[in-house]
Amino acid sequence: MQDFLDAIEGGASGEDIAAIPIPESYRAAHVLRAEQDMWEGVESAEKDPRKSLHVGEVATPELAPDEVYLGVMASSINFNTVWTSIFEPVSTFGFLDRLGKESVWGKRHAQDYHVVGSDASAVVLRVGSAVRNWKPGDRVVVHCNHVDDQDPSAHDDSMLAANQRIWGFETNFGGLADLAVVKANQLMPKPEHLTWEEAAVNGLCASTSYRMLVGRHAAPMKQGDSVFVWGATGGIGAYAIQLVLNGGGIPVGVVSSPERVKLLEAMGCENVIDRAAEGYQFWSDEHTQDESEWRRLGKKVRGLIGEDPDIVFEHPGRSTFGASVFIAKRGGTVVTCAATSGYMLEYDNRHLWMKLKRIVSSHFANYQEAWDMNRLISRGAIQPVMSASYDLDHVGDATLLVHQNKAEGKLAVRCLAPAEGLGITNPEKRAAIGEDKITLFQRHARGEL
Ligand code: NAP
Numbered sequence: 001m002q003d004f005l006d007a008i009e010g011g012a013s014g015e016d017i018a019a020i021p022i023p024e025s026y027r028a029a030h031v032l033r034a035e036q037d038m039w040e041g042v043e044s045a046e047k048d049p050r051k052s053l054h055v056g057e058v059a060t061p062e063l064a065p066d067e068v069y070l071g072v073m074a075s076s077i078n079f080n081t082v083w084t085s086i087f088e089p090v091s092t093f094g095f096l097d098r099l100g101k102e103s104v105w106g107k108r109h110a111q112d113y114h115v116v117g118s119d120a121s122a123v124v125l126r127v128g129s130a131v132r133n134w135k136p137g138d139r140v141v142v143h144c145n146h147v148d149d150q151d152p153s154a155h156d157d158s159m160l161a162a163n164q165r166i167w168g169f170e171t172n173f174g175g176l177a178d179l180a181v182v183k184a185n186q187l188m189p190k191p192e193h194l195t196w197e198e199a200a201v202n203g204l205c206a207s208t209s210y211r212m213l214v215g216r217h218a219a220p221m222k223q224g225d226s227v228f229v230w231g232a233t234g235g236i237g238a239y240a241i242q243l244v245l246n247g248g249g250i251p252v253g254v255v256s257s258p259e260r261v262k263l264l265e266a267m268g269c270e271n272v273i274d275r276a277a278e279g280y281q282f283w284s285d286e287h288t289q290d291e292s293e294w295r296r297l298g299k300k301v302r303g304l305i306g307e308d309p310d311i312v313f314e315h316p317g318r319s320t321f322g323a324s325v326f327i328a329k330r331g332g333t334v335v336t337c338a339a340t341s342g343y344m345l346e347y348d349n350r351h352l353w354m355k356l357k358r359i360v361s362s363h364f365a366n367y368q369e370a371w372d373m374n375r376l377i378s379r380g381a382i383q384p385v386m387s388a389s390y391d392l393d394h395v396g397d398a399t400l401l402v403h404q405n406k407a408e409g410k411l412a413v414r415c416l417a418p419a420e421g422l423g424i425t426n427p428e429k430r431a432a433i434g435e436d437k438i439t440l441f442q443r444h445a446r447g448e449l
Pocket of ligand 1 (some may be wrong): 078079080204205208230231232233234235236237252255256257260275315316319320337338339340341362363364365405409434
């Protein structure tokens, strides 16, 4: 891949890039089928991704007609990287085997290694024979919605496609690698004013939050709506806060430390709750929830904004879901895309039906939603929330930090990019948007706020 990197850094033309041979193998972060039972009897919190995530050479797969080879400049850690590396709630090899049975091209994915990663900023190296809108040399970012567009179910809302998958989680050949294989309909133009690593962190989390709060399929927020956001400086939460502010809403952000309170305030969120300082105990034991704690949270929110929230942005799951349903406004919406702390949820249904609330599910985003979100980032309305970047050889360290809830925003991973800060092609735009705005999370991580 060094020839590709030299060509990209040297400003080679698309034709020159297309003339460089694709290597037979490439460096990739992967888990092994042979190790999928390695954590038997180990508590989730004790599972260390540094032991299960390997970085080494894997064979380059053949390219399908609707796909492209990418030279990955940077990628990012998502929570799905944590799930794959701790083999929870299931081993992802089951996903690959199912895809392997679907088609001739699908068969390539059922390997004894799983190359992970659902984000990338990259350069197109080669396009398949059916690819029309992209060419070698294009600088791109990737969204992770992997669908077979010859299936009718993929054409109203592609998230409803019968064979919808998350690239790099439910498919192989993901982004935490020097090379990746994606469908052409996963590509979007790279925001010109961002570095490779800043551009790599947005695809999965920002698009997820966009669908949850802005797209018409989940809980479309309107101007003036109040939105309660759990994990407000985390991956999806930090984009949710920005989308609420950008859309004329009133965010209430929850975090768990004074440092995160400071970061949230610096983002412009005036209504902040430190859940650790408040010491909420929604569960009095493993089986019993304490309604008085839900009430205490609801009172806190009313004290901050004078009303109950129109929308609750929910993802912690079991630990918070009862409280989320309780605090939503009469007629309000709880929108959920995850259950980090446990997926068997409990809430008091009386608070739901008597107050005509709704629970709405959401999952990633369709191409149009991801494209619209990328456009907001390209225009400088939404900023990347990258707090730090790691090189690919340290992908396990970065994944461990996310697993342990020790990182703010997003952690980027440099793949081909040899150093931080490269890849900006429109410095004037960057200056106009504001270096300080773009690098807020990085400055916070360096203790400069
Ligand atoms: P993240 O960067 O780790 O952030 C999650 C935040 O949630 C943390 O910063 C933490 O904030 C808060 N949190 C964690 N455990 C909590 C608990 N028990 N109670 C209250 N708050 C808690 O992760 P992320 O990238 O935002 O992802 C969050 C979840 O969404 C994950 O489960 C992920 O798999 C899922 N997800 C789903 C989709 C989808 O398409 N369906 C897409 C993206 C992510 P504080 O400690 O500061 O409060």
